[in-house]
Amino acid sequence: MTAMELAVELRSVRKTYGSGEGTVTALAGLSAAFPAGSFTAVMGPSGSGKSTLLQCAAGLDRPDSGQVLLGGTDLGTLDEHRLTLLRRDRIGFVFQSFNLVSALTAAQNVRLPLLLAGRRPSEEEVGRALSAVGLAERATHRPGELSGGQRQRVAIARALITRPDVLFADEPTGALDTRSGKDVLELLRDVVDRHGSTVVMVTHDPVAASYADAVVFLTDGQVMDRLTGPTADQVAARMTKLERG
């Protein structure tokens, strides 16, 4: 596989927090590749570096050493301004806690990234984005008037409206009940299958991971294992093995 067919690649990425005796190594020379058009789940015990991997891969944080490539662009070569533009134009991010603006309606939340990019999205464009996540009827509702699953779907519509190359999701179903979680996972699966997007999702849930094409398992800031075409049972068994060390 050539570099251009990889949506994201991390090469020997090292990331530490703090200094002196209190230094914590979050990523210990981690390498991982995420093919374009694929859905990958990232799993591992608490503190294994999953969120840090996502933050570095999305250009929200810079590694101490090693390289992060997004569609072949080495993020380390970009200054803050260019990194901000790249994040804005090519990356979508979805959080466990939705991070919607509570004073704005669903439609206003969804159009926000385009406004920030200096565009004036048409109502139709925003309507299409909300329809795509099954919320056409909820355009004028504020987050407080929506269920958790609906809020997350608004957040996904907001992340996708800029048509990013990669959508990063940090425990997107962590705050949802099983039914709403399933809707969100089916939506992410659909985004990959129908639109050829690339999704990288951190999760603790083997059932959520089973929606992905592959699962990458971390321990101590490194990739320890990998599964393709995972079933929930296989994922759970690997996690048990990892947690036992």
Ligand SMILES: Nc1ncnc2c1ncn2[C@@H]1O[C@H](COP(=O)(O)OP(=O)(O)OP(=O)(O)O)[C@@H](O)[C@H]1O
């Ligand atoms: N801002 C920070 N300052 C200091 N240490 C941090 C910071 N962020 C993360 N860490 C530490 O880095 C390590 C990796 O953290 P990270 O959040 O990436 O793990 P994780 O696998 O996502 O964990 P969890 O599943 O509990 O969310 C942990 O030991 C954590 O305590």
